[in-house]
Amino acid sequence: QDLPHLRAGMLATGTVGWEAAVIKGNKLDEANGFVLDIQDYADNPATRIAFEGGEADVIVADWIWVARMRAEGRNYVFIPYSRAVGGLVVKDDSGIKALPDLKGKKIGIAGGPLDKSWLILRAYAEQEYGFDLAAETEQVFGAPPLIFKAGLEGETAGAINFWHFLAKMKAKGMHDLISVSEAAEALGLDPDTPLLGYVLKGDYVASNPEVAEGLARASRAAKELLKSDDAAWEGLRERMGAADEAEFEALREGYRDGIPSGAPVDEAAADRFLQLMAELGGAELVGKATTLPEGVFLTLE
Amino acid sequence: MIEVDIASKAFGAEEVLRDVRFSVAPGEVLAILGPSGIGKSTLLRIAAGIDRDFRGKVKRPERAAMVFQEPVLMPWRTVAENLSLVHPGLGRDGTLAALDRVGIADKADQFPRQLSLGQQRRVALARAMAEAPEVLFMDEPFVSLDPDTAEEMLALTERLIAEVRPATLFVTHSEAEARRLATRILRLTGRPATISVPKTGG
């Protein structure tokens, strides 16, 4: 047939890849009126270059970045895909019970100083315990695998990592000191606001509305499968790279936890979130987007 | 015909040559004599067009050949190649013949560093004489050679000059050599060096 093609620039190792594999494996793309062409890239910036360079129609990113780019005049839009489910993990035998116990210790952070989980936790520490987490601890920023390793070795007392590494870390004797959704809730934010999503160009959506809708539907269908059907996971085993069954299950459950409700995004909550990020992360994180620009979240019929 | 008219040549503040003027007709041989460090090589280099940083002017024909004060061979090319790269017209046979004339045809396929200094100098001589030049510059061409070899080289040079009749300028420290080869002798003296007593030799 002559279905329109949607070129997706994706992190080959990312969790998006799992969803994409399910979409392709079950022909959910064609069922929803488009063909998904997956281009693998090895790093996040690579997908953004592909998107900027017009080689990819859709990539995965967080909506803060979309807001930032919109504020710069880029007409990008966002289709929710996953909620923030990061957290700060410590070793089970570390004796650390609450954030203040980390004072004077090292925290390993994979996403850099602008990591959203880190920023939320800083705000939370300020609000709940009245101390500046950034000032009272030493941060070690590094590549996710290195933070993973440093956390397990005890080189850092706590670790904030990308969630699939967190899942592995939890499977290896670490636990959440505090989850980011708890912290977000305590800060009056909506933990249901999905952080990650598919990013498309507004122009593309305008000229191919049916593809954008198809993508949203296909994504939701894939998630339904993954949510309910353990068998759907068997096909993903290899690309998940879990070392053992415990890790595999941790990854699966982690993914399921991250599936957003599907309800329309609460823009007011998102705006509050963005303003907090703007305050903590500054222009380096949000650029000119100090409040939520119009039209970040794509509303489909 | 080569015409040299050097008003002044200086290295930095030190003037080395002043008012050196002469011309050498085809077939003529001008010997340049003078003490070490007076400016003989400098004069030759100006005449050959290597050094252009002087006041005055020089005219000389196109096809020049030169025997430098040191052999100046390409150490990464064989002896034969050192000739044939400069004179591609010679061909392998011509190259070997030229080397034979200076007595080192057996070294044709060795590298210059495998030769004794005297042998290297002879390669340089062979290179200068391989193709009939219109001007020939020679800077002490016959040193580092034993008397017999030197005599052979001298005879060879004499023959070449007689046949090809280039305008020849040559620097030497040996009165005997000068008298034998030169039609004229030019002596450099003083500081800056000037021409002293040009006289006609035999």
Place this chain on the structure above:
Amino acid sequence: MIEVDIASKAFGAEEVLRDVRFSVAPGEVLAILGPSGIGKSTLLRIAAGIDRDFRGKVKRPERAAMVFQEPVLMPWRTVAENLSLVHPGLGRDGTLAALDRVGIADKADQFPRQLSLGQQRRVALARAMAEAPEVLFMDEPFVSLDPDTAEEMLALTERLIAEVRPATLFVTHSEAEARRLATRILRLTGRPATISVPKTGG
């Protein structure tokens, strides 16, 4: 006292020296004569310990000095430094004095390439004679010099030898030089080269 006993020296398949044996006592001067390419420099280099790839053995005192067939100066160091780096004991004054003896004290702070070849050779001579050596090797030390300068250098060498009495080995193409400096003359002939008719000079 230097003792040379070369059973055979070959470059690849080509044997250059065979059965060259002699010794030179302190104060003695051995001149080595022979045609270009016979193996004089090779012999000197073996005697000086530079070339160890030969059959036979060589004994010589520690403190050696050498005038190579080419000047072999460090082009990136001034003339004075070329002396003082090899002979730090000299000091600035000693260095200038040594240069003065060969007539180029005025070039002390120039780089070797700014000197004429004859001047460079004199630096090499000055370097060899700056500090009383126990053995002195000289490979055609007086070429590229005008007769007057050559005579001065010869006299200088004679004086040094008379004062310091090193065992001296020197290569030359000039019978006159050999007769004047040498207490013995050694001629290399043949292929491979051997000693031909050792005779005592004056």
Place this chain on the structure above:
Amino acid sequence: MNDALTHPAAIRVLSVLALVVLWIAAAAVTADPLILPQPWSLLAPFAQEVETGRLPWHLWKTLTRVIWAFVLAMSLGVVLGLLMGRLPAVDRWLDPWLVVFLNLPALVLIVLCYLWIGLNETAAIAAVTLNKVPNVTTIIREGARALDPGLSEMAQVFRMPAGRRLRHVVLPQLAPFIAGAARSGIAVIWKIVLVVEFLGRSNGIGFQIHLHFQQFAVGMVLIYSLSFIVVMLLVEWLVLQPFERRVRHWRTA
């Protein structure tokens, strides 16, 4: 010592073996296959990568890029280096550019190339070439400055034509510089290709290495790294060193 033990090829093998022993020891000390696996534990996954054809395919992609960029960077770099080394006027003008391009982060050049030229092979190769040319230029320029004036004068007096002069007078003097620039160059190129690949290509060793690194699969990272190194060792032994021996023959003859 035994003759067989001093033979160059034997030493070569022994030397590589020593390196493997070092690896084994390091792995034993580390005692964590996640961080540094033992060499033998990589054999099975390696065989699998070869069998599926993945490794040869990615290797081929990377090699093509390396070869292209190498040829381009070396030729441009030698020409520029010669010009800058010989002509002070050119040098004065281009020197600041050289410093800027020399020190421009690979990342910046790569991203700009991708955005301008597009995410394609041309951009990838252009990015690597642009990254490497200043390096080659810098080294060759030093060589060009150190050329023997005596030989140039000889070539001038005897009116050797430019081509012959370049080939027989200039290049042999530059040979050690070219050899140095080429060796260190191919290594730098390959390192930049790795970055280029992970930033905007969907294949090649660099893509694979980064992918596996994200998964913290050090073993796979090593397998892919070593596959290129083995190729380089072979190139070194079968091409570069024999060629160099010929070119350098005059020094030792």
Place this chain on the structure above:
Amino acid sequence: MNDALTHPAAIRVLSVLALVVLWIAAAAVTADPLILPQPWSLLAPFAQEVETGRLPWHLWKTLTRVIWAFVLAMSLGVVLGLLMGRLPAVDRWLDPWLVVFLNLPALVLIVLCYLWIGLNETAAIAAVTLNKVPNVTTIIREGARALDPGLSEMAQVFRMPAGRRLRHVVLPQLAPFIAGAARSGIAVIWKIVLVVEFLGRSNGIGFQIHLHFQQFAVGMVLIYSLSFIVVMLLVEWLVLQPFERRVRHWRTA
């Protein structure tokens, strides 16, 4: 031409200006400030980065690492290169190692260093040094192979002590190779420092560049890249070139 226009300093300024003009033109053609902003639009954010002290601080961190790694890599590389170039026995043994380490991806060495030594400064500098040493060694080895045998013989006959021989006979001959290795070396080192910083350090230009690159803030990436380039230009003009002029003086005297 006017005298002022041929003065080296004037040419330098003009040359840099030409580069800026090129940038302006390229930015005008691109016509997308997100991909390539105009130089002047970077002035305000630059001033801000300087005022907050962020840029100087990160720059300082990076410079410290670059200097450390540079000194270590150059000294080790020169020693190894000399040994390998002069002693064929050593060369035969170490050559395969050299090829391996030369072609080991930066990533691998960096990650292994971080994993073994820990996520700290020592590991970072060790990683950069290890990455760079083979490069320097390769280039210096070529220089060591090209040493003039005549001068070595002279030094031997006159029994020049090793230290003086190294300083006055060997190093001046290696100078062009050292200059080439140092220039291209500092550039490579800084590029590796960038990677090292983004993989496991919490400060430095590389860390900042990557941070902004993640956000696709090309302007900030350029500001940080250029700040280092400016430092390098100054080092080049105020230190390297005057020093080189002195060392190279004998060639042109």
